[in-house]
Amino acid sequence: MEYVSRETIGLKEKLGILSDAAKYDVACTSSGVDRKGNGKEMGSALASGICHSFSADGRCISLLKILLTNECIYDCKYCINRRSNDVPRAAFTPEEVCELTIGFYRRNYIEGLFLSSGIVGSPDLTMELLYRTLYLLRNQYHFRGYIHVKAIPGADARLIEKTGLLTDRMSINLELPTAEGLRSLAPNKHRRNILTPMRQIQSGITASQNEVALYRHAPRFVPAGQSTQMIIGATGESDYQILSVAESLYQKFALKRVFYSAFVRVNDDKALPAPVGGPPLLREHRLYQADWLLRYYGFAADELLNEKKPNFNILLDPKCDWALGHLEQFPVEMQTADYQMLLRVPGIGVKSARKIVQARRSARLTFSDLKKIGVVLKRAHFFITCGGKQMYPVKIDEDSITRNLLYEKERLPFEREQITYRQLSLFDDCRFGPVQEGVGIGWKSIS
Amino acid sequence: MEEHILICQDGLDGIFTAIYTAYEKHYRPEVTGIMTAEEGNLRLFAVYEHILTDPVKSGKVLRTLQDRFGEEGFYTLCLALASYQEDKATAVYRTVAKGLRLRQAAHILFRHADVDVDRVQKLKFHAWHEMHQLLGFVRFRELKNGVLFSEVSPKNDVLAFLADHFSDRFPGEHFLICDVGRCLFAVHEAGKPWFLARDTHFKRECVEESGDEALYQELFRHFCHKIAIEERGSEALQKGMLPLRFRPYMTEFTNSFQNLK
Ligand code: SF4
Numbered sequence: 247m248e249y250v251s252r253e254t255i256g257l258k259e260k261l262g263i264l265s266d267a268a269k270y271d272v273a274c275t276s277s278g279v280d281r282k283g284n285g286k287e288m289g290s291a292l293a294s295g296i297c298h299s300f301s302a303d304g305r306c307i308s309l310l311k312i313l314l315t316n317e318c319i320y321d322c323k324y325c326i327n328r329r330s331n332d333v334p335r336a337a338f339t340p341e342e343v344c345e346l347t348i349g350f351y352r353r354n355y356i357e358g359l360f361l362s363s364g365i366v367g368s369p370d371l372t373m374e375l376l377y378r379t380l381y382l383l384r385n386q387y388h389f390r391g392y393i394h395v396k397a398i399p400g401a402d403a404r405l406i407e408k409t410g411l412l413t414d415r416m417s418i419n420l421e422l423p424t425a426e427g428l429r430s431l432a433p434n435k436h437r438r439n440i441l442t443p444m445r446q447i448q449s450g451i452t453a454s455q456n457e458v459a460l461y462r463h464a465p466r467f468v469p470a471g472q473s474t475q476m477i478i479g480a481t482g483e484s485d486y487q488i489l490s491v492a493e494s495l496y497q498k499f500a501l502k503r504v505f506y507s508a509f510v511r512v513n514d515d516k517a518l519p520a521p522v523g524g525p526p527l528l529r530e531h532r533l534y535q536a537d538w539l540l541r542y543y544g545f546a547a548d549e550l551l552n553e554k555k556p557n558f559n560i561l562l563d564p565k566c567d568w569a570l571g572h573l574e575q576f577p578v579e580m581q582t583a584d585y586q587m588l589l590r591v592p593g594i595g596v597k598s599a600r601k602i603v604q605a606r607r608s609a610r611l612t613f614s615d616l617k618k619i620g621v622v623l624k625r626a627h628f629f630i631t632c633g634g635k636q637m638y639p640v641k642i643d644e645d646s647i648t649r650n651l652l653y654e655k656e657r658l659p660f661e662r663e664q665i666t667y668r669q670l671s672l673f674d675d676c677r678f679g680p681v682q683e684g685v686g687i688g689w690k691s692i693s
Numbered sequence: 694m695e696e697h698i699l700i701c702q703d704g705l706d707g708i709f710t711a712i713y714t715a716y717e718k719h720y721r722p723e724v725t726g727i728m729t730a731e732e733g734n735l736r737l738f739a740v741y742e743h744i745l746t747d748p749v750k751s752g753k754v755l756r757t758l759q760d761r762f763g764e765e766g767f768y769t770l771c772l773a774l775a776s777y778q779e780d781k782a783t784a785v786y787r788t789v790a791k792g793l794r795l796r797q798a799a800h801i802l803f804r805h806a807d808v809d810v811d812r813v814q815k816l817k818f819h820a821w822h823e824m825h826q827l828l829g830f831v832r833f834r835e836l837k838n839g840v841l842f843s844e845v846s847p848k849n850d851v852l853a854f855l856a857d858h859f860s861d862r863f864p865g866e867h868f869l870i871c872d873v874g875r876c877l878f879a880v881h882e883a884g885k886p887w888f889l890a891r892d893t894h895f896k897r898e899c900v901e902e903s904g905d906e907a908l909y910q911e912l913f914r915h916f917c918h919k920i921a922i923e924e925r926g927s928e929a930l931q932k933g934m935l936p937l938r939f940r941p942y943m944t945e946f947t948n949s950f951q952n953l954k
Contacts (some may be wrong), residue, residue: 258915265919283861290862297934298829299945301921304930308829311920316703348911349905352866353833354859355913355944469897510924604803616804 248380267316276357278470309360318364340379358392373401414470427481471502479509484556593626704731710753722790727782758878766799784812824851
């Protein structure tokens, strides 16, 4: 009995250490792949993903997000697990990871596993361990649920290939938006070591899609696509630089998602900035909004920002900001505007744009129809006409619309009870800290 | 013009029977309503009729709707009928009537400017949303006999949708999901199709957890606690995403299920 309870405490402590160490990876989505059950083994997946819980910081918990071990031979300055930190260390055995995953999955705590790791011994050894764990989970424990695994930069291409056939999503973190940033804060990592496997995974996905098109039962390589993460606010890049990097990742590496992680200062290191008022959450939020505009609304990065205007407006979301700068394209007539233009109207989202196109085939739309459809009229009405008429007679004039839009307080996802929006935006470090000059984008030249 | 109100049993069978009756008697949809419970205030000049559920009639309606509305359209109608709102049956009936007049019945569902269609879409969205939340929020406990047991208390009648999802996901498990408010159980035996059962005498005190159960609950609570980034903390956001009404049934928000009433 004694022995059993000691074991138990061991497992709980390990889980504590290894989930605590994994939490700064912001990706927790379980989306991107539809897989029905097969009537025998446990598990399925839904393309939309499923959130199983929400943690106290308001983020979705969908996957059992853990490190295989938090030991690491590297010394990235921003990372809690870096070699030079004196923190409790632990490691799971592959079997323990499997038991936990199955135990949690059966109780519907989670949608699957998100497995990452510090670098033990060498990148190859670490990748081998990740592979073995996934192999066990899929083949011995017959788990068909969602798996997201990290590819380790610098690991052997064959290991990445084998692992890609077992996982749904794979990701390699870019960590910092520019090569300079990487050099200063992650001296053991090289841009090339990150981009090479990213490219390999991309080609693997394309090859596998072609194969599956020919042979339905061909094994699928990373079917839910690959993603990456950048830390925001640890180095001096502008929003424009970051967004341009994201854009080329989408275009040149066909990434499914780019995640932005507001820098949290976990190490007291003079190479790291000390953001006033906590992590730059507003900046992170603006980047996600803009990212959305790139992926679903047909915007290009340099429509939203440019060298002269390198950072987002603190007070307005990127789409409103864009519209106010392009008033010559408004008002837009709801009865006739094409889908792409509808998408550019503040207050009209992808769903409502689609519904407008469907509904106007059979009826002339009125403002009350638009409301039913889900258009946010208090924002949209400045920019649209319906049957040639505006909802209220307003002048299309930048100043007055801006004033009105600001009057409608924007709802932000991370507002805390006491801190008002205005305070938060002032605390947001990025626009008030020193902006590092001369950090070129450099990225666009990489093909 | 005479107004007819048909009163039927809640659930697909009851409502489909009522729709069948309305067609059979050539009632006009604009002035015909279907209710699943007696109204508080009877309407003057309306003729009330009680409809006895008839599986043959409801089966005919079911097949017609499946045929004419297609899989997706039919799914929309069913989800709207899972709503707890009183006007659901009328909204669905009138939408169906309008749809069946078109060559492609399902196209009616795109006419968002139509009041009934708009209502059906809203009801569907709310039921779908709650169902989708529960796909994640359902918590199973392992009982002594290895059965997985869960309790939920949804506003909308979404138990069947949950049963469908979990039987696909856990084909080899025995599980029970109890809709506490409706005294309804989804029962799944490993390798067999699931079914719904009503049991008003169920005693939750008799539920006994397996030996491993407490450990897993403890591990999960610990995990949820550890995974939050304190610096980002936002309880308001958490509350918005995971409303309090779900929490009594969720492992990470309770110390033990035993004192749940
Ligand atoms: S490689 Fe760098 S970021 Fe990854 S665990 Fe090691 S120190 Fe942390």
